[in-house]
Amino acid sequence: MAVLYIVSTEAYSGKTGLCLSLGLELLERGFKIGYMKPVGTLPGIVNDKIVDLDAYYILKHLGIEENLEDVSPISLTRKFMHAHLRGEECDCSSVIKKAFDRISKGKDIMLLENGADVNEGRFINAAAFQIAGELNASALFIARFRSELVVDDILAARDLMGDRFLGLVLNQVPSSQRETVDMIIPYLKKKGITTYGILPQDKTLMSVTVGEIADHLNGTILTATEKTNELVENFMVGAMGQEKALRFFQRTANKAVITGGDRADVQLAALETPTKALILTGNMQPSPIVMARAEDLGIPMILVDLDTLHAVEKTDELVGRVRIHQAQKVERFRELVRSNINVDGIIADLGL
CATH class of the missing domain: 3.40.1390.20 (HprK N-terminal domain-like)
Incomplete structure (x- = not known):
């Protein structure tokens, strides 16, 4: 079984859209997939239980039936964080590992999604680089393009994730900046970083x-x-x-x-x-x-x-701080992934 962890260094970078689109592509190709958001950062109430709303939305669209408490076993609510800071610590890595073992049975690939930042949850031993080590996951980094300085974020994430770093997807690239991106990609390749695709800025997704x-x-x-x-x-x-x-x-x-x-x-x-x-x-x-x-x-x-x-x-x-919780956005993101992401390359590099 392969484990792919979608990570970033900021919120609203496109993790949920990429996770959902890749999940739909993998399902279409006949893979048995599972999904998990180990540390929930968008808590809401579903069936009288606190769940991560991004995780809940993805489960519904992928048609996966799992216990929501296993899919997102840790929720970074203020109550939880304050309890931990007061010394009422939980063994979060163990909680996540046990939940992962339950929902990964019989799967070809597990898709994981981190919260806003690869460092988020570090104080409870549940940052992305810590979880990736525990679950033997490969990290696919999605970076929201703002300027040439996006290279700093990519290199920092690669250094943090180490051997777990699989490669990169660059998101929200304006057409006016494509020449700049065409310089960045070869530079990153020299640094040993594979780029699986470049997603253009899109009005529907920014709406x-x-x-x-x-x-x-x-x-x-x-x-x-x-x-x-x-x-x-x-x-x-x-x-x-x-x-x-x-x-x-x-x-x-x-x-x-x-x-x-x-x-x-x-x-x-x-x-x-x-x-x-x-x-x-x-x-x-x-x-x-x-x-x-x-x-x-x-x-x-x-x-x-x-x-x-x-x-x-x-x-x-x-603007630029919205979630992909509408059918129109899901379909549009998937179209962009099909046209611009080397999904076959990701599958091959995961050993599937």
């Missing part, structure tokens, strides 16, 4: 749902409440007259428009263009006419208790 926007802004959805899973790719600010606003909004599709709750003229202009949501600032209720029009068109209006400037700042925080 955020209407529901996520409302949650992040602590807002209330006033209309079209059934459209919370609609994906927003762009944000625009409406602070001009109606005629200029209409021309301005026509330039961009799949957008959310941020404007004052009292700006009925701007709101109506936005509703007549390809808009996914309206974010109404100042905690001012929109006019009944605008609400009726938004309801007819099926466009959610989100009322927030923020001024426009702070609403813009808060939405900026969401």
Whole structure:
């Protein structure tokens, strides 16, 4: 049996998407696969139990039926961490190993996913490099491209993982930076690092749902409440007259428009263009006419208790910090993996 550990040095780098996409590809090729997130970092409640929500989502999409407590045996909740710091220590490596042994029986390959960072969980002896040693896992590192300095993260991860380091996937590469990446890959090859693929920056994968926007802004959805899973790719600010606003909004599709709750003229202009949501600032209720029009068109209006400037700042925080928990994103990530990742090379290097 092979064990592949998807790791990174930061959150939102694409670990869950890569793990799920590789899992679907391996299933399609006839492999019996298992999945585990040894240290859960996105705790939630499912069936009255604390589970990692990323792990729960992957299990559902891969059709794997396992005890959720085995799939993610350690949850880094504040309660757990504080107990450990007070001296109420658990033998975490033993807990993880026993859970792994139970769910890996009969599998050709186990896919493992680490939390935000390869060092996360080090104080409980459950960092990625420690678990990889315990479970005889090979580490596939996924790095989110930001600049040439991504090389530092890759080399640091390789040094930390040591012989467990299998190779690299570079993610979210803008087309404008492809020339830079074409210099980085040969450099890494000279350092003994295999690159299995380069995933381009993609608007669908960087988008955020209407529901996520409302949650992040602590807002209330006033209309079209059934459209919370609609994906927003762009944000625009409406602070001009109606005629200029209409021309301005026509330039961009799949957008959310941020404007004052009292700006009925701007709101109506936005509703007549390809808009996914309206974010109404100042905690001012929109006019009944605008609400009726938004309801007819099926466009959610989100009322927030923020001024426009702070609403813009808060939405900026969401860009690039979203999870792959929507069917559209899963399918898109899988398309990118099929087109850009050497899955056969990964399989061969794992000895499968």
